[in-house]
Amino acid sequence: MRKLAVDVVVIGGGSTGVGVVRDVAMRGYSAVLLERADLAQGTSGRFHGLLHSGGRYVVSDPGSATECAEENVIVTRIHADAVEPTGGYFVTAPGDDPEFADKFLAGAAATGVPAREISVAEALRNEPRLNPGILRAVEVQDGTVDGWQMTWGAARSAMEYGAKVLTYHKVTKIDRADGRVSAVHCVDLKDGEDVRIECTFVLNCAGPWAGQVAAMADCHPVDVIPGRGIMIAMNHRLVNRVINRLIYPADGDILVPVHTVSIIGTTDVKVENPDDLAIEPVEVQEMLDAGEILIPGFRKSRALHAWAGARPLIKDSRVSSSDTRHMSRGMAVIDHHERDGLDGMLTIGGGKLTTYRLMAEHIVDEMCRKLGETRACRTASEIVPGSENQKNYVVTHRLHDREEDRLEDQIICECELMSRQMFVKAWDDQPQATFDDIRRQLRLGMGPCQGGFCSMRATGVALETKHIDIERATGLLRLFLKNRWIGLWPILYGDQVRQTALDNWIFNGTLDIDHLPAPEEEVKL
Amino acid sequence: MNTPQSSPPPRRSPEQLSGDPAVSDSLDFAGHEFARASLDHCVKCTICETVCPVSAVTPLFSGPKFVGPQAERFRNGESVDHSLDYCSSCGACTLACPQGVQIAELNSQARAVMKADHMPVRDRLISQTTLMGTMMTPVAPLANAVLANKPIRTVVEKVFGVHRDAPMPPAQTQTIQGWLKKRGPRKTPATRGPIVFFHGCAGGYFEVETSKRSIEVLEHLGYEVLVPKQGCCGLAQQSNGLFDQATDAVLKLCDDLRAAGELTIVSSSGSCTGMLKHEAHEIMGVDDERLKDVATRIRDMMEFLLEVADAGELPELSPIEMTVPYHAPCQLKSQGMGMPALDVLRLIPGLTVVESGATCCGIAGTYGLKKEKYEIAQAVGKPLFEMVRDTNPDLALCDTETCRWQIRKGSGVPTEHPVFLIHQALGLS
Numbered sequence: 004m005r006k007l008a009v010d011v012v013v014i015g016g017g018s019t020g021v022g023v024v025r026d027v028a029m030r031g032y033s034a035v036l037l038e039r040a041d042l043a044q045g046t047s048g049r050f051h052g053l054l055h056s057g058g059r060y061v062v063s064d065p066g067s068a069t070e071c072a073e074e075n076v077i078v079t080r081i082h083a084d085a086v087e088p089t090g091g092y093f094v095t096a097p098g099d100d101p102e103f104a105d106k107f108l109a110g111a112a113a114t115g116v117p118a119r120e121i122s123v124a125e126a127l128r129n130e131p132r133l134n135p136g137i138l139r140a141v142e143v144q145d146g147t148v149d150g151w152q153m154t155w156g157a158a159r160s161a162m163e164y165g166a167k168v169l170t171y172h173k174v175t176k177i178d179r180a181d182g183r184v185s186a187v188h189c190v191d192l193k194d195g196e197d198v199r200i201e202c203t204f205v206l207n208c209a210g211p212w213a214g215q216v217a218a219m220a221d222c223h224p225v226d227v228i229p230g231r232g233i234m235i236a237m238n239h240r241l242v243n244r245v246i247n248r249l250i251y252p253a254d255g256d257i258l259v260p261v262h263t264v265s266i267i268g269t270t271d272v273k274v275e276n277p278d279d280l281a282i283e284p285v286e287v288q289e290m291l292d293a294g295e296i297l298i299p300g301f302r303k304s305r306a307l308h309a310w311a312g313a314r315p316l317i318k319d320s321r322v323s324s325s326d327t328r329h330m331s332r333g334m335a336v337i338d339h340h341e342r343d344g345l346d347g348m349l350t351i352g353g354g355k356l357t358t359y360r361l362m363a364e365h366i367v368d369e370m371c372r373k374l375g376e377t378r379a380c381r382t383a384s385e386i387v388p389g390s391e392n393q394k395n396y397v398v399t400h401r402l403h404d405r406e407e408d409r410l411e412d413q414i415i416c417e418c419e420l421m422s423r424q425m426f427v428k429a430w431d432d433q434p435q436a437t438f439d440d441i442r443r444q445l446r447l448g449m450g451p452c453q454g455g456f457c458s459m460r461a462t463g464v465a466l467e468t469k470h471i472d473i474e475r476a477t478g479l480l481r482l483f484l485k486n487r488w489i490g491l492w493p494i495l496y497g498d499q500v501r502q503t504a505l506d507n508w509i510f511n512g513t514l515d516i517d518h519l520p521a522p523e524e525e526v527k528l
Numbered sequence: 529m530n531t532p533q534s535s536p537p538p539r540r541s542p543e544q545l546s547g548d549p550a551v552s553d554s555l556d557f558a559g560h561e562f563a564r565a566s567l568d569h570c571v572k573c574t575i576c577e578t579v580c581p582v583s584a585v586t587p588l589f590s591g592p593k594f595v596g597p598q599a600e601r602f603r604n605g606e607s608v609d610h611s612l613d614y615c616s617s618c619g620a621c622t623l624a625c626p627q628g629v630q631i632a633e634l635n636s637q638a639r640a641v642m643k644a645d646h647m648p649v650r651d652r653l654i655s656q657t658t659l660m661g662t663m664m665t666p667v668a669p670l671a672n673a674v675l676a677n678k679p680i681r682t683v684v685e686k687v688f689g690v691h692r693d694a695p696m697p698p699a700q701t702q703t704i705q706g707w708l709k710k711r712g713p714r715k716t717p718a719t720r721g722p723i724v725f726f727h728g729c730a731g732g733y734f735e736v737e738t739s740k741r742s743i744e745v746l747e748h749l750g751y752e753v754l755v756p757k758q759g760c761c762g763l764a765q766q767s768n769g770l771f772d773q774a775t776d777a778v779l780k781l782c783d784d785l786r787a788a789g790e791l792t793i794v795s796s797s798g799s800c801t802g803m804l805k806h807e808a809h810e811i812m813g814v815d816d817e818r819l820k821d822v823a824t825r826i827r828d829m830m831e832f833l834l835e836v837a838d839a840g841e842l843p844e845l846s847p848i849e850m851t852v853p854y855h856a857p858c859q860l861k862s863q864g865m866g867m868p869a870l871d872v873l874r875l876i877p878g879l880t881v882v883e884s885g886a887t888c889c890g891i892a893g894t895y896g897l898k899k900e901k902y903e904i905a906q907a908v909g910k911p912l913f914e915m916v917r918d919t920n921p922d923l924a925l926c927d928t929e930t931c932r933w934q935i936r937k938g939s940g941v942p943t944e945h946p947v948f949l950i951h952q953a954l955g956l957s
Contacts, residue, residue, distance in 0.1 A: 131561065132561070238567070238568050238601070239564070239567060239568070239600070239601045240601070240604065243604050243605075263601040263602060264601075304565070304568060305568035305569075397604070398602055398603075398604045399602055399603065399604060399606055399608045400602075401602060402599055402602035402603070402608050402609050403608040403609070405609070406608060406609045406610065406611060409590055409611070410587060410588075414594075417572060417593070417594070417598055418572070418598065418601075420598070420602065450601070451568075451570060451571075451572065452571070452572045455571075455572065456572050497568075498568050498569055498571075501569075501571050501627070502571045502572075505571045505572075505573065
């Protein structure tokens with residue numbers, strides 16, 4: 004058993020947890036972050052990539068709207084490399100109430116969300132694929148954000164301040180002593196070793212899993228209601244700005260151009276288990292119909308991949324618990340002292356990726372208050388590593404980079420223009436990684452071929468550079484393809500069927516992947 | 529460790545957010561939306577890469593799949609990948625793609641966006657084909673001497689970037705219009721009604737002999753051949769990314785050709801025919817009824833002769849005992865009509881026609897003239913030059929003008945339009 008001792012253990016490696024460990028470390032506490040999988044492997048990596056302007060909430064949730072507007076500016080600055088300030092439009096589709104725009108503009112003015120009505124002609128000129136039947140258009144400062152890039156940026160910042168970030172470490176128990184948290188037990192899933200971390204404070208940032216974590220400290224159930232949302236990535240940018248329906252928030256009303264794809268989202272269905280998120284065919288059809296309203300011909304465009312994420316909503320007595328869409332997107336900090344007689348532990352829920360930094364600030368402020376200390380939050384003003392040059396992401400970046408090194412370097416993932424050098428460096432940094440871990444950082448296999456051409460190249464390079472042996476190589480390749488398939492089968496129509504058939508011929512017909520040398524047990528992580 | 533940043537970078541105000549010129553510029557190309565949508569069909573099979581004549585000879589070009597459907601996903605009204613200009617626009621990729629991706633069209637559009645704000649003077653000049661012809665014809669001997677003069681060509685290369693050894697058209701002392709005026713009325717009566725002949729700039733000023741023989745063959749078949757005054761199709765401008773000028777030119781030409789009436793149009797200018805048939809629409813997005821009308825009525829000379837032969841109306845051809853190499857130009861193949869010249873030539877008794885098997889001769893319009901691309905164009909053409917020399921050192925056949933100049937220069941073998949042998953087999957020469 005390994006033993007560690009720190010001031011604070013942060014549980015959950017999504018954007019919130021990583022934001023929290025960064026904040027804690029910057030305020031001078033020693034800290035460890037525990038994540039049972041990879042960073043941003045859960046909710047923070049399973050959204051539509053929207054960096055909210057606040058526009059979405061100006062009518063339904065004014066408090067969230069203001070928070071979003073403020074955090075949007077901060078996140079765009081401190082995570083410049085993860086954010087593309089695309090701008091966004093809210094548009095009244097045919098059949099939508101044109102008067103909602105007036106409520107919207109009034110709400111925007113009241114909440115401090117920059118918004119300006121523009122002519123339909125201007126909107127159509129700038130976004131020619133937009134439904135020509137739209138009735139009104141309002142311009143806002145929506146952006147798009149890569150949740151993985153953002154989370155890793157914050158994690159690197161935390162590490163610079165001395166925090167330890169332990170991925171693939173699953174919490175098994177939280178010890179109490181004299182009504183206080185005393186230690187956190189976890190297991191290193193990669194090698195099976197138990198780890199015990201003595202600490203004075205635990206910050207539970209496990210999002211939809213926060214209830215499960217609280218239960219490990221024998222607390223009363225925390226009412227987290229995971230709200231499942233599905234999203235579909237389309238093959239290329241059908242729009243270059245975020246397009247929102249100018250209506251009260253509903254399903255399938257946002258189309259987000261992020262990296263090389265455009266993502267339509269999302270649904271909202273209450274689920275029991277955040278680890279079991281179905282992608283229902285009926286919801287896929289709903290999304291495609293919704294896309295067709297914004298972009299005529301949407302259904303004929305190529306869908307690449309679908310996925311589902313779980314919102315970490317905290318139960319709110321104002322709305323029925325089955326209606327997750329209209330629960331507050333606001334955040335809530337739960338103090339386990341009053342309800343569970345446990346000192347030294349706080350749980351945070353709710354919120355959204357755009358406001359991850361503010362959530363962290365709130366829970367860490369509360370921790371300082373409980374500890375009777377005054378240490379100021381500095382996360383809003385300090386740029387994270389990788390964004391020092393203050394250049395925001397633009398979609399042409401990788402094309403530009405490959406133009407520079409195309410004669411020296413090999414391209415492993417053609418669709419997402421990932422070079423061999425990028426891949427090898429990522430392996431050096433994370434020698435125990437899976438291809439999905441690399442994918443989240445470098446977009447390996449996220450383009451049209453969905454791993455068909457790049458995954459066997461990546462496997463070969465990983466083997467050649469001696470990061471893995473032949474059995475793990477096969478195991479990782481199979482795991483990667485299996486995971487890609489989860490997001491492929493729900494959208495198998497049109498062009499993606501042809502691709503999947505070709506990929507299948509390659510892997511089964513040519514490589515006979517099912518009969519390659521592999522470990523006795525399938526590789527899981 | 530980071531240092532705290534005090535002032536945030538300026539955020540674009542809503543007023544500044546709209547109307548990004550880079551975005552709207554690229555989208556002005558109406559055809560772009562269609563080609564871009566076709567990238568959805570790419571399954572990365574790489575078949576296009578196996579047929580690309582340029583990436584086969586140089587690593588400087590990343591290949592059609594890379595530059596086309598792959599890179600396009602990373603473009604947002606801006607082409608940062610300047611190496612895409614190494615694409616010769618031969619169109620072999622689009623023709624080979626089994627999924628229907630408009631690969632070459634995407635490349636041509638991206639090039640136009642890239643060059644929009646810094647078009648080289650050279651590319652403006654060499655695409656002025658009519659201007660070249662009108663300036664050179666009156667002073668043909670002098671022009672030819674100048675073009676053959678090494679020191680002058682070296683200066684031209686340094687100043688304008690046209691390679692000193694690049695093939696140049698031979699200036700003629702007479703244009704096709706001049707010949708038509710001079711030769712007087714035809715001697716045999718027209719038995720089959722009127723037809724329009726489109727000679728193109730090269731066929732008007734440089735490859736005048738091809739135009740003459742085409743007209744004579746058509747007349748021999750009984751047609752009344754109308755040759756209206758006609759301008760340039762704009763192909764050279766299009767391939768150099770000058771879409772606005774090219775669009776004006778092609779529509780003006782449509783007016784010229786339609787002025788003669790609703791007749792079949794025949795041309796022995798293979799690449800210009802392709803511009804009218806599909807390139808102006810598919811690459812530049814020209815969506816005009818006049819163009820559609822001309823596109824459906826125009827026939828390549830050999831395509832037309834094959835139709836005549838298929839109808840059993842081609843007169844008997846006298847034997848020509850010869851083995852001759854034939855090269856189908858890339859821009860002819862991209863018209864999707866097979867190789868009609870081969871079929872027609874094989875009707876000549878005694879003639880053995882050997883198809884070159886080459887994708888492209890390398891010149892690709894004006895591509896092989898440019899100093900930075902000359903070596904590539906020569907490397908592309910090398911197997912073809914050798915094949916031509918080995919097959920018949922005295923004559924090669926090829927349908928388009930610039931390809932003939934390239935083959936003549938590269939192989940040293942006299943190269944003519946296939947109509948020459950039809951002309952001969954009909955007893956006209």
